[in-house]
Amino acid sequence: MTxxxxxxxxxxxxFGLTILGHSYVVAGEGGNASRNPGSGLGIFTCDPxxxxxxxxxxxxxxxxxxxxxxxxxxxxTNQYDATTNGPLGLRDQPDFNADQLWIYAERATDTSESxxxxxxxxxxxxxxxxxxxxCFGDHSFDWNWTSSFTHDGAPLYGxxxxxxxxxxxxxRLKVKLGHFFTLIGYEVFPATGNFFYxxxxxxxxxxxxxxxxxxxxxxxxxxxxxxAGWVNGWDAGFGNNNTGSSFLGGLTxxxxxxxxxxxxxCAGYWGTGRAFEGAPDNDAFMQSIVxxxxxxxxxxxxxxxxxxxxxxxxxxxxxxxxxxxLTYTINDCLGFGGRIEWxxxxxxxxxxxxxxxxxxxxxxxxxxxxxxxxxxxPELRYDWYNGTTGGxxxxxxxxATTQLSGGLDVxxxx
Numbered sequence: 001m002t003x004x005x006x007x008x009x010x011x012x013x014x015f016g017l018t019i020l021g022h023s024y025v026v027a028g029e030g031g032n033a034s035r036n037p038g039s040g041l042g043i044f045t046c047d048p049x050x051x052x053x054x055x056x057x058x059x060x061x062x063x064x065x066x067x068x069x070x071x072x073x074x075x076x077t078n079q080y081d082a083t084t085n086g087p088l089g090l091r092d093q094p095d096f097n098a099d100q101l102w103i104y105a106e107r108a109t110d111t112s113e114s115x116x117x118x119x120x121x122x123x124x125x126x127x128x129x130x131x132x133x134x135c136f137g138d139h140s141f142d143w144n145w146t147s148s149f150t151h152d153g154a155p156l157y158g159x160x161x162x163x164x165x166x167x168x169x170x171x172r173l174k175v176k177l178g179h180f181f182t183l184i185g186y187e188v189f190p191a192t193g194n195f196f197y198x199x200x201x202x203x204x205x206x207x208x209x210x211x212x213x214x215x216x217x218x219x220x221x222x223x224x225x226x227x228a229g230w231v232n233g234w235d236a237g238f239g240n241n242n243t244g245s246s247f248l249g250g251l252t253x254x255x256x257x258x259x260x261x262x263x264x265x266c267a268g269y270w271g272t273g274r275a276f277e278g279a280p281d282n283d284a285f286m287q288s289i290v291x292x293x294x295x296x297x298x299x300x301x302x303x304x305x306x307x308x309x310x311x312x313x314x315x316x317x318x319x320x321x322x323x324x325x326l327t328y329t330i331n332d333c334l335g336f337g338g339r340i341e342w343x344x345x346x347x348x349x350x351x352x353x354x355x356x357x358x359x360x361x362x363x364x365x366x367x368x369x370x371x372x373x374x375x376x377x378p379e380l381r382y383d384w385y386n387g388t389t390g391g392x393x394x395x396x397x398x399x400a401t402t403q404l405s406g407g408l409d410v411x412x413x414x
Contacts (some may be wrong), residue, residue, distance in 0.1 A: 014291055036181035046332055046334070046398050049371060049372050051413065066105065067103070068413075071100070071411070071412045072102075072412075073099055074197055075094075076094060076095075076097075076197065076198070076407030077094045077407060078395070078403055080400065082396045083182075083397055085403075085404055086394045088381075090199055091198045093128065098157075099409065100125055100126075100129050100190070101125060103125075106120070109167050109168075111172075117169045118167070121163055125161075127158075128156055128157055131146060131207060132204075133160035133210070135235060136207075137233055137242065138232070138233070138239060140237035140239025141179070145160060146158040160225070161179070162210055163180050163210075165179055166178045173219075176217075179238065182207065182248070183227060183249075184208060184286060185203055185267070185288045185290070186290045187201075192413060197378075197408060198381055200339065200341050202321045202341065206343065207306065209235050211231035211233075212237055212238055213230045213231035215234055219338075224247070224252070225252045226251045226252075232244040232245065232246070234246075241271075244269055247267050250262065250263045250264030251263055251264075259291075259293045259294070260291075260292045261291050261292075262292075264287070265286060267283075268284070283310070284310050287307055293317075299328050300326070300329075304322065304323040305320075305323075306319075310322065317346065317349050319344060319347075321343035323341045325338070333368065336366050337365055337367070338364050339365075340363075342358060343359045348390065354390030354391030355391045357387010358385065360383070361382065362381070363380070364379060373412055373413050373414065374410065376411075377409050384402045384403070385402070
């Protein structure tokens with residue numbers, strides 16, 4: 001229990017220091033505090049400086065190939081001192097974890113000076129997030145690159161190669177061939193692409209993470225782009241052991257500098273899929289709508305709606321939800337935000353088997369960047385569940401339907 005108490009004290013201390021630091025900066029703007037750029041750790045000033053990057057070998061630099069990545073580690077715990085944090089995707093294990101050790105090599109295509117270009121990307125990662133980035137949908141490619149397991153036998157640390165693709169570009173058209181991240185949803189798997197440390201239920205339980213196949217993206221106009229392609233279902237590798245065959249595509253419309261709308265879907269033969277390993281063959285439909293609006297220069301609002309369905313199986317199942325995000329950028333070093341979510345597992349098959357009901361959560365978090373390469377993300381989260389409990393209550397090792405949790409992570413980019 002002492003370790004948990006110390007964890008909470010640590011979390012509250014980081015929240016307090018961050019808010020205190022911003023207050024000190026605001027006071028300094030009125031002439032009452034010293035604001036010497038470059039001094040301290042960025043608590044009392046905002047001067048993140050220039051980011052450090054990996055030295056690029058000449059033979060790669062000449063070919064415009066960039067090597068980069070990040071390290072992410074953090075701690076997350078719950079009010080009960082329970083053995084798990086419940087169904088918090090990627091953050092179910094309490095205490096400290098090395099989440100993502102990530103490195104990638106990329107040659108981005110560019111047709112601004114010539115009509116044709118060829119590029120591609122390969123990503124490798126290690127950490128506790130990796131088992132969920134593997135091709136668990138069909139047990140091929142990087143499936144089961146697992147290094148250690150939890151006390152109940154679930155994968156803990158492992159490796160994954162979530163992207164491995166070539167890209168051909170011609171004028172406004174780009175075509176990916178290989179293994180790549182999904183277009184669906186707002187939150188993403190790389191830690192550097194999210195405001196919060198924890199993820200929404202929608203991200204983890206409603207959407208695919210990766211696909212393997214071919215995907216074409218065309219810039220129709222300055223404000224409209226469209227994508228369409230064939231993939232072998234969800235989270236499947238090059239082996240395609242489920243013989244999945246699906247359409248992946250959608251549109252992104254930029255209304256103005258303030259507003260944009262993204263609509264993407266994946267539909268077709270799913271095979272047995274991530275949630276129904278060994279179950280009868282079935283088809284799936286999944287769509288996501290994300291609306292982004294900059295209320296002011298500093299305030300940004302995001303609305304997301306997901307709907308998914310398995311059909312052509314003995315019992316069709318459905319899941320859907322709404323996420324809303326509101327973030328505020330204080331300066332280049334500090335920002336805060338909130339997320340509120342409702343997710344419906346209509347048939348008790350997506351989150352906890354046998355629990356048909358509503359999963360809701362509210363999250364408050366800070367993004368603090370003391371230096372250009374460092375990002376610290378403390379957060380507090382409250383979850384509540386309303387529905388059947390045939391699979392047990394979601395929290396406190398099956399004893400509770402609500403939970404207060406919190407934690408933070410540190411990201412170092414290179």
